[in-house]
Amino acid sequence: MKVRCWGARGSIPVSGPEYDRYGGDTTCIEIRSKNDALLVIDAGTGIRRLGCQLTEQGRLDLTLLFTHTHWDHVLGLPFFKPLYNPKARIKLYGSPGLQGNIMKLLARVMAPPLFPVPFTALPSKIEGLAWQGESLQLDTLRITRIALSHPNLGAGYRIEEDGKSFVFLTDNELSHHHRGGRSFDEYAAFCQGADLLVHDAEYTPEEYAERRGWGHSDIIDAAKLAKAAGVKVLGLFHHNQERRDEGVDELVRRCREVLSGPGPVPDCLALTQHSSFDL
Numbered sequence: 001m002k003v004r005c006w007g008a009r010g011s012i013p014v015s016g017p018e019y020d021r022y023g024g025d026t027t028c029i030e031i032r033s034k035n036d037a038l039l040v041i042d043a044g045t046g047i048r049r050l051g052c053q054l055t056e057q058g059r060l061d062l063t064l065l066f067t068h069t070h071w072d073h074v075l076g077l078p079f080f081k082p083l084y085n086p087k088a089r090i091k092l093y094g095s096p097g098l099q100g101n102i103m104k105l106l107a108r109v110m111a112p113p114l115f116p117v118p119f120t121a122l123p124s125k126i127e128g129l130a131w132q133g134e135s136l137q138l139d140t141l142r143i144t145r146i147a148l149s150h151p152n153l154g155a156g157y158r159i160e161e162d163g164k165s166f167v168f169l170t171d172n173e174l175s176h177h178h179r180g181g182r183s184f185d186e187y188a189a190f191c192q193g194a195d196l197l198v199h200d201a202e203y204t205p206e207e208y209a210e211r212r213g214w215g216h217s218d219i220i221d222a223a224k225l226a227k228a229a230g231v232k233v234l235g236l237f238h239h240n241q242e243r244r245d246e247g248v249d250e251l252v253r254r255c256r257e258v259l260s261g262p263g264p265v266p267d268c269l270a271l272t273q274h275s276s277f278d279l
């Protein structure tokens with residue numbers, strides 16, 4: 001499978017030369033199966049550029065999953081071009097049992113007077129589907145989920161194909177229990193042996209001490225999870241809006257130090273809004 005990041009920033013989009021390398025767009029991840037089935041997770045501002053590319057490619061069918069509906073994960077949806085194409089077919093899954101009906105949630109966000117075009121009046125064919133059973137199968141991709149430890153709930157995802165696995169856990173606070181959240185050991189089991197784990201690593205330990213309970217992890221906890229789960233690559237994600245490029249580099253450097261103890265050492269990098277991976 002191919003994994004492509006279109007936005008790695010958290011909370012609010014940012015712009016300026018200080019954010020040049022890691023980018024300012026918020027959460028959006030594209031996953032393609034070996035047969036080119038298209039799965040998108042979250043509609044942060046990064047989804048705008050993905051929508052432009054899909055339109056250029058004439059790509060009209062996709063499945064869209066959401067981790068949760070905080071602003072930074074839905075903000076780009078009104079500017080996702082396929083929504084306005086009558087030939088586009090979009091299957092939509094929320095986090096049933098966690099955040100409620102995704103169609104109703106999006107209809108609340110994308111509605112006058114907040115936005116002129118109501119979600120319920122879009123020309124594309126949008127199908128709101130219920131997640132049935134333990135896993136979801138999309139072409140050759142098998143998708144499982146786990147509840148996030150985050151205010152207002154949410155879901156993290158594991159996507160597998162031909163023995164390769166990608167785990168996406170953003171907006172997940174490992175050292176604080178939010179309602180519905182799981183234990184560290186349960187997250188470690190969910191991430192076990194992943195080829196790529198992309199995890200929330202918004203804070204330094206010093207910053208985290210002042211922001212406990214805000215719903216995000218520090219780099220040390222993200223590194224401990226990667227190590228405990230024996231993942232091959234850890235991708236730091238949900239970069240703080242104040243974090244300049246050099247600051248993100250520093251997070252990677254510190255994270256590598258933590259990872260370099262005894263046992264297999266996962267590789268560590270920070271996602272940019274152009275990162276792509278062939279798994």
Ligand SMILES: [Zn+2]
Pocket residue numbers: 010011070072073171238
């Ligand atoms: Zn977020």
Ligand SMILES: [Zn+2]
Pocket residue numbers: 068070150171215
């Ligand atoms: Zn959130």
